[in-house]
Amino acid sequence: MSEKTVEIDVENERGETQEQDETRDGAGGNETTREEVAVETRNLNVWYGEDRAIRDINMKVPEKKVTALIGPSGCGKSTFLRCINRMNDQIDGARVEGEVLFHGKNVYDDDVDPVALRRRIGMVFQKPNPFPKSIRDNVAYGLKIQGKTDSLDERVETALRQAALWDEVSDQLDGSGLDLSGGQQQRLCIARAIAPDPEVILMDEPASALDPVATSKIEDLIDDLSRDYTVVIVTHNMQQAARISDKTAVFLTGGELVEFGDTEKIFENPESQKVEDYITGKFG
Amino acid sequence: MSTGKKDETEAALTGEVARGDRRKQYVVTRVLQGCAAVTIATTLAIFAVLIDNAFSFFYGQRLHEAILGATLESRVGVVEFLTGTRWAPYHAFPDYGVLPLLNGTLLITVGAAFISIPIGTATAIYLSEYASERVRGVLKPTLEVLAGIPTIVYGFFAISFITPVFIRPVFETLGFSVSFYNAFAGMVVVGIMTIPMVSSISEDAMSAVPDDLRNAAYGLGATKQEVSTQVVLPASISGILASYILAVSRAIGETMAVTLAAGHRSQMTLNPFVEIQTMTAYMVQMARGEAAMGTVEYQSLFAVGLLLFVITLSMNLLNDWVKRRYREVYR
């Protein structure tokens, strides 16, 4: 583990590791003191035509932790999230500069297949988007796509249990995914994302379209997921970020990463005045 | 251990994982591109075949034969074809002046436009500006049915009803002499069958005019009729003109209804009560006649077909131009 950190240190000229080393795990259940880095960005910029959506982002996303990205709307946090598994490739006119390292490999290298990348880094979207298929087929989708068709039923059940949906749908697996409530649909989408067993799960405001009860279920679920997965979640709900995340990154208007660190520290004692203003609701 | 992790990740992202799926994706893309290419090939084939065969109508050899070195012989002059006023391919002294056929086609087209344009436009205004949901729910499907009736049925309608029950009794009482096959019946049925084209495309254009514009006019004290004709109509003029062009283009290419209704006698006339022949009707007559390949009659089919295609193609391009030139963009 330490070797890993050292190796990244060598590559990283900024020498920000000191801060990382001191990090203690906060709200999560894991008792590691040193962190493996799952995803690291270096001088990441994204342009939509002439507009720079995010500028010079340097960030290390720890493994098997929940990292929250917060900030006012239009601050580039969703754009940043989509860079990690190259979903920006789907958007015409988006241009990415800089590096996104996934275990040290730049995912924007020419030899990287975005399809293979997304098999390691799954994603859940703001609006639940189940396929117009049965619940079973929704969850099994990624497995079938990736050719993991052995013991399909068990894998589906496991994913649905992990997504805390099994008890509600176990008797209607052949019913349409579209017949579920909004909150159930979102958990179905989470089950779909985790079924093929990716390493990282990206979540783009997964609870913003849901009611409070459904939201709290999703939050509990995210907490559970961080035991097995690295979770990066975009939210504009600061309380949510405070409740569920280990690390928090604050983006402010203009696509800048203003502060990144332990969630407790960010919310209790931020370094930057702008972040404090934002967190205390003075703007944004 | 961690270098292992890096290598493993690198292998996963660049290696075998999705390679098979990638290859499949490549093959499928090529196949689908091939499908799209078929549509392009169709257009090219129409051009090539019509020009190739029409060439032999004028020069005795098909174009590709001429290019391969066959000697040309002058058959029908291009000028004679385009300006001659007598079309008599079966005559002992045949003539191949296409103007009588063009005359027939234009006569039908203009007459049909006098029916479909005013009625179609008024229908569009009614549907877009006046009609209640319930009335729309009846009118629109009815117009769709009208558009879906095969043209051969319109032809039957013309000779079994329009001519004997309507045109002949009415106009013979008025002192006209009306032949059984007559241009007027063709105009009426082609007019009717193109009403839905005018009305539906115009209505779409009118419905796209934002209500703000209407409300602004109402706010100035305009009546509903003034809003319809002075605000909505000008604001949607590009869509309306496009619908007219499409209807006219359709009328030019219309075949079976005019063949049955208007007959097979090519002549230069503006009298709607006599038998005429359109370009399309001539093509049907020719194709029925089993003219042997290589004869001038057979080749004339392609000369007329090429002219027809060029005319409708120009209409389509004009339509495209109008839509782009006068497009109003509302947000």
Added chain:
Amino acid sequence: MSSETDDLFGGGDLSKERLKGRAFLAFCFAASVFGVFALALLLLDVFSQAATGVFVRDIDVVRFLTNSASRFPDQAGFYAAIVGSAWLMVLTVILSFFIGVGTAVYLEEFAPDNRWKRLVEANLANLAGVPSVVYGLLVLAAVVNLGNPLTGGRVGPILLAGAIALALLIMPIIIVSAQEALRAVPEGVRRGSYATGATNWQTVRNVVLPAAIPGILTGTILALARAIGETAPLIMVGALLTARRAPDGPFDSFGAMPTMIYYWADRPEIDFQYLAAIGIVVLLLILLAMNATAVYLRNKYETEYQ
């Protein structure tokens, strides 16, 4: 004072305005009803002629449906024409469906937004406006009169040639309706699939096409409904106007319902008129059934996205 209130209630000039408005509305309404009226007249004409044929001239409907073309009106029937049309529809759908849907999928899901894509789409709009008779002419020269290496003669006016003409004719309709069906599938569903690590093709095959297939089928049936009534292209490729026997297969000579109707309608004898009318009734009933199927499909399988 009183003149002002008069104005409010439409006195003076306003009453003239109102009259004009009413006249305009009456004109527009009359125009709208004209279409309905024309349709009613047409159907009335066809059905009354068919009824006269059956009830007054004693045309036997069963014999009509089981006999084929004949010089004698009381012997003539529609059987060979119906079989010919059925064959045509089967071949037409095979020839046009896969290429049409493939083109639509390519344009909507694969093609980058470049000049080539715009060219294909502009060309489609143009093809949709080509008169049907021209497609017949194309197939006449490019298929029917092509040399046949087996016999040394030409390919001849075979059923397959008619189907090719019809397939080319309805291809743009199938493509455009399939494009609309594909566009109706929400973008979020595609992104969900990409995010699971699916390739573009896996996404299309497993998610997008299944969701769009009812719309695609609806469009295809409506396109076939257009094809089944087409007469001119069949005459151009040399379809038999008097189909005395049903075609044996794609390489046999053929007649079809619309060409048979044309032949009868064009005959001067009144009894052939009645046969034409009965033939049209059969054709219209088949069209009705096809449209009903299309509407049923659309309603039954319409996927509800919130």
